[in-house]
Amino acid sequence: MLQISKLMPQGAGLAPVLIKRAATVELDWDVRQKSRFDATDSAGRQIGVFLPRGTVARGGDVLLAEDGSLIRVIAAAQAVLRITPCSDHGTPYDLIRAAYHLGNRHVPIELKPDHLKIEPDHVLAGMLRAMHLIVTPGNEAFEPESGAYASGGHAPHDHGHEHSHHA
Structure with missing residues (x-):
């Protein structure tokens, strides 16, 4: 079984051609919100996913396997x-x-x-x-909202204007 312990949100930092060529795994919401699960990718490989607790896989995310191969997540x-x-x-x-x-x-x-x-x-x-x-x-x-305080969601960023969002 191929082990996976890293998730790259939306394939950040990867060349689009690498993402396009990657094997895929189609998962429903129930599975994608678990940090540990087994699945079979489009190449027929058994994969064991062991992500940090609280990690949620979204459609378009890329899993990095222990052998260096990439597996793109598809929301089933x-x-x-x-x-x-x-x-x-x-x-x-x-x-x-x-x-x-x-x-x-x-x-x-x-x-x-x-x-x-x-x-x-x-x-x-x-x-x-x-x-x-x-x-x-x-x-x-199904891609539900992650919530305003969820980890792994959108990082804090600058809106380009000068005011604080804190009360």
Whole structure:
């Protein structure tokens, strides 16, 4: 079994041609949020992934194997609920309200300008429908938000203006 203990977020620092040529591994959200798992890559190799605790693999990340080979992570299609505003009597603002309520329940949620995605949950689906949102089951890649304080997310950066974001 090929061991992996390093993840390169979005293949940072690698030439695009190397990423394109890399083997791939297709993983759903449940597996990608674990720091230790076994899988089979597109070359048919058994891989054992041992990442630092709390590490989350995202679609487009690159795993570096002990033999120096690269394996690009693909977010696998999985069961999701796609949430959209009702075109007859809703507005895009309804998505903001839904995201707020889902966030209060600590639900992993993928945010897009025109829709939200969550993992299937009939209770949450009922709540969202009661808010006059359209909830459609689907099978798509799922990339929930990592959260404002999550490690491994976006690093602090300069916005190019002179003020602090601290209160």
